[in-house]
Amino acid sequence: MDDQTEEIIIHRLRTSGCVFAEEEAQLLISGARTLDDLKKMVEMRAGGIPLEQVIGYTEFCGLRIKIDAEVFVPRQRTEFLVRQAEKLTCFGDIVVDMCCGSGAVGAALAATLGQIVLYSVDIDPAAVRCAGGNITAWGGQVFQGDLYKALPRSLQGRVNIVVANAPYVPTEAIKLLPREARLYEPKLALDGGKDGLDLQRRVAKEAPLWLAPGGHLLVETSEWQASQTFEIFSSIGLIPKVARNDELDATVIIGTNPGL
Missing domain, CATH: 3.40.50.150 (Vaccinia Virus protein VP39)
Known part of the structure; x- marks a missing residue:
């Protein structure tokens, strides 16, 4: 993944309201299997779908917890x-x-x-x-x-x-x-x-x-x-x-x- 593509992703996320656009871009890039997958994932996140549902997991108490679409995302609290x-x-x-x-x-x-x-x-x-x-x-x-x-x-x-x-x-x-x-x-x-x-x-x-x-x-x-x-x-x-x-x-x- 070249720097220019990463910057485009960060800009897309930031303009859609993602506060932690840089960190989220890294997670999306890491989770995508292909460039087409990455494009779909970026648009899903930019559309408001929770990051955890897009990448399919969340970190909780040191574990990687699988998160499916339309399932409640556990909060850090x-x-x-x-x-x-x-x-x-x-x-x-x-x-x-x-x-x-x-x-x-x-x-x-x-x-x-x-x-x-x-x-x-x-x-x-x-x-x-x-x-x-x-x-x-x-x-x-x-x-x-x-x-x-x-x-x-x-x-x-x-x-x-x-x-x-x-x-x-x-x-x-x-x-x-x-x-x-x-x-x-x-x-x-x-x-x-x-x-x-x-x-x-x-x-x-x-x-x-x-x-x-x-x-x-x-x-x-x-x-x-x-x-x-x-x-x-x-x-x-x-x-x-x-x-x-x-x-x-x-x-x-x-x-x-x-x-x-």
């Missing part, structure tokens, strides 16, 4: 959810990655902790297909369905960790999201209902039935929703606490099942 879960997970634990999307959270936990029993769940068939490609190498299983309904009933009362990056954007706030998220990521993965907490309520409500005594539910939320998520956890009998990372603008509510 969600690495904080993984780190909080790592502190609470032991060798051999049963871990459920709820609303798993690409499967990035479960894959990252399995890669770091080694032997865990991983179950990933999503209602979106596209996400389930994508997650399967990311977690099977770690011995994980992925299920399609509506939250806990997708899981084998034999897991009730035995799960050590439930992690959930459930959608928490209020419906009316979706129109304020960046264009590439609004247009190219599934609304199912963004829309949390009127106050953004519908899915969190549902995940929390059934958690005590599935968690082992002393097990933990960890949910990513926003800083301004944290007090509400905290109350949701408390109201159904979980012992909640807040974990916050200002650098990543990441907030996680951790609920512990007191058991019997």
Whole structure:
């Protein structure tokens, strides 16, 4: 690839609004198999399709996570959810990655902790297909369905960790999201209902039935929703606490099942 072609690509990306045009150009060049592929990829990105969907992967917790078209792209802030879960997970634990999307959270936990029993769940068939490609190498299983309904009933009362990056954007706030998220990521993965907490309520409500005594539910939320998520956890009998990372603008509510 000559310098002139690279400069043309950078200019095309920059004029389309890509803030990190130089870095993105390098990734597109590296990911293209032919010049025709590169031209198509540049136009896709210039048209607003998320870079990760164009090149087919993202970097997450040191892993290369496969990203298919129309699958939610894991954000850097969600690495904080993984780190909080790592502190609470032991060798051999049963871990459920709820609303798993690409499967990035479960894959990252399995890669770091080694032997865990991983179950990933999503209602979106596209996400389930994508997650399967990311977690099977770690011995994980992925299920399609509506939250806990997708899981084998034999897991009730035995799960050590439930992690959930459930959608928490209020419906009316979706129109304020960046264009590439609004247009190219599934609304199912963004829309949390009127106050953004519908899915969190549902995940929390059934958690005590599935968690082992002393097990933990960890949910990513926003800083301004944290007090509400905290109350949701408390109201159904979980012992909640807040974990916050200002650098990543990441907030996680951790609920512990007191058991019997």
